[in-house]
Amino acid sequence: MGKEVKRKWLEIGVGTLFYLAALSTRKYQSQEKTIQCILYLIPYIIISFETYWEMLKGIRKFQFFNENLLMILATIGAFCIGKNAEAAGAMLFFQIGILIEKIAFGRTKKSIAKFMDIRPDSANLKTDTEEESVLPEKLNIGDVIIIKPGDRIPVDAVVTFGNSTIDKKALTGEYEPVEVKPGDRLYSGSINLSGGLEAKVKKLYRDSTASRIVDLVENANNKKAETENLAARFTKYYTPVVILLGILVMILPPMMLPGHETEKWIYRGLIFLVAACPSGLLVSVPLAFLGGIGAASRQGILIKGCDYVEALSKTETFVFDKTGTLTEGVFHVRAIEPKNMTEAELLDIASAAEAYSTHPIALSLRESCKSEIDLGRVDAVQEFSGFGIKAKVDGKDVIVGNYKFMVREGIFFAPANRSGTAVYVAVSGEYAGYILIDDVIRKDVRRLMQWLHKHNMEAVMLTGDNEETAHAVAKELRMDYVYAELLPEDKVEQLEEFIDSQMESEKLAFVGDGINDAPVLARADIGIAMGGLGADAALEAADIILMEDEPSRIINAIRISRGTLRSVKENMIFAVGMKVFLLVLAFFGLVTMQNAIFADMGVMLLNILNSFWVIKYPE
Known part of the structure; x- marks a missing residue:
């Protein structure tokens, strides 16, 4: 239990004792109104200090039209007309409602924090003579750490010795342990x-995966959703309106209806103000969004803000990168078609030119080359994003890349007419053949596509791959549209065309691998990065991060977002409806101040319970 909640418990406990004491002496003090007022002022002052303090802070910021103002006006007015017990009791129940709100938020954040408790307390640093236990913050890049069975890994590192199995469930939501070995x-x-x-330390503690994930989740609620801002704006205008209505209730009926007691209508107007308190609405909206973010994090889905939870629920179009997103990004050489050289020579030259590249295609070429590449053979390497690579291999100018690269460099060649990704090679300005490589569609992509089609959402592919390969993958997955042979800037341009053509209320999401799709991820209404574990580009550019390479987790993300918004809307409708009902009862004098506060607490509790199903979203 936090210090704030403990202090609130103490205030309410002490205030309740004084309030009960005042009630017990009421019959003896019926003739002494001053003494009775003082007896009720004591608990009132104890329990209302925070409300007045928040009010003063709001006045300094010109943000004082809220539930605190309504309660202060209503209770001061009640004291002025001699309704001392009602004034103190109303403030007491109002503070109990605030306590319930603090407890609800505390428990929600605690449940998220408990799941996200992935930052270790210590690390075992290997020194020249012994093993030393240190704080993870003290580790430097290049240090060697010892990780014993049962230990939580303190920082991002690379295994240098030993074999083991690793549980990544807290990071990715994946229950199956993975085996690790040196490297x-x-x-x-x-x-x-x-x-x-x-293992050798590769990142400082503050830059490591666990630390950054926890920071993202903890700060996610700082980004308010449109609905949450709407609730705040509604309260900003709602409060002065109900204050005006309350004043009209106090003065108009006695003026227009002869014989009606002025004090009775003043009391009804004060009850009107109490009944109008929007606490139930204000607490339930952010609580539901916080619950949605927590539920998503337990599924290995990091959502950077409440606004992205709301935006995802409105998304009608999902645009996908192909390589590494719809496909595994693990290429295999399927065919080699050389010209004026052997297959082994063509593969050797292409692999040498790609020796310094980290692109998946380059990795597949190097893996297929049986002989180890001597980096001394390679010089003057130039990489052209979206095209390919130029390099000197054994003193010869070598060009390795796609169809567009050959055309741009003026190489005369015969285009491959087979499905798959063709990597063309030119040596000393002459075409030397092509290598055909294939990628594999991810296992759960078909399930995602079927779900999107079932729910009338569009699936679009943007890829730099050739037309034939792109259309073959799109046809197999039954995608609605496909755009191939795009450079990175072409992807951004195409995405902007989609965004411009959609309705204002619709949202577009781009799903990429988070490594080379950062510009498109940042430009989309929602950027969803797959396999974000340890990928700095994904953590920076994306709005939603899937911690495992499983596109089908997008289904869970959409369900959680829609469930969150449904809970928010239900809470808002119920809270506003009950307010209208209570205001009518207050006008006709059918409720007391305590009744009005009790009703508001009831609305708050029911809305909190309605929000809890999102928080408890099944694993």
């Missing part, structure tokens, strides 16, 4: 399950 990457926040490991 494999370790992500902070994962748990070492079996064997002892030695």
Whole structure:
């Protein structure tokens, strides 16, 4: 329990004792109105201090039209007309409502924090003579750490010695442990399950995966959703309106209806102000959004803000990158078609030219080359995004790239007419053949596409791959539109055309691998990065991050977002409807101040319970 909640418990406890004491002496003090007023002022002052303090802070910022103002006006007015017990009681129940709100928010944040408790307390640093336990913040890049079975990995590192299995559930939502060996990457926040490991630190604690994920989730609620801002704006204008209506209730009926007691209508007007308090509405909206973000994080889906939860629920078009998103991004050489050289020579030259590239195609070429590449053979490497690579290999000018690169460089060649990705090679300005490579469609992509089509959403592919390969993948997945042979800037341009053509209320999401799609991820209404674990570009550019390479998790993200918005709308309709009902009852004098506050607490509790199903979204 936080200090703020404990203090509130203490205030309410002490205030309640004084309030009950005042009630117990009421019959003895019936003739002494001053003493009775003082007896009720004591608990009132104890329990209302925070309300007045918040009011003063709001006045300094010119933001004082809220529920605190309504309660202060109503209770001061009640004291002025001698309704002392009602004034103190109304403020007491109002503070109990605030306590319930704090407890609800605290428990929600605690449930998220408990799941996200992935930052380790210590690390085992290997020194020249011994093993030393240090704080993870003290580790430097290049340090060697020892990770024992059961230890949580303190920082991002690379295994240098040992074999083990790693539990990444807290990061990715994936229950199946993964095996690691020397050379494999370790992500902070994962748990070492079996064997002892030695690993070299690759990132400082503050830059490691666990630290950045926790910061993202903790700060997500700072970005307000449109609906949440609407509720705040509604309250800003709602409060002065109900204050005016309350004043009219106090003065108009006695003036227009002869014989009606002025004090009775003043009391009804004060009840009107109490009944108008929008606490139930204000607490339930952010609580539902916070619950949605927490539910998503338990599914291995990081949502950077409440506004993205809302935007995802309105998304009608999903645009996908192909390589590494719809496909695994693990290429395999399927065919080699050389000209004036052998297959082995063509593969050797292409692999050497791609020796320094980290592109998936370059990796596949190097893996297929049986001989180890001597980097001394390679010089003057130039990489052209969206085209290919130029390099000197064994002193010869080599060009390796796609169809557009050959055309741009003026190479006369015969285009491949087979499905797959063709990598063309030219040596000393002469065409030397092509290497055909294939990628594999991810296992769960078909499930995602079927779900999108079932719910009348459009699926579009943007890719730099050739037309034939792109259309073959699009046809297999039954995608609505496909745009091939696009450069990175072409993807951004095409995305902007989609955004310009959609209705204002519709949203567009781009799904990419988060490595080379940063510009498109940033430009889309919602950027969804797949396999964001340890990918800095994904964490920076994307709005939603899938921590595993599983596109079908988008289905869960959409369901959570829609469920969150449904809960928010239900809460708003119920809260506003009950307010109108209470205001009518207050006008006719059918409720007391305490009744009005009790009703508001009831609305708050029901809205909180309605929000909890999002928080408890099944694993």
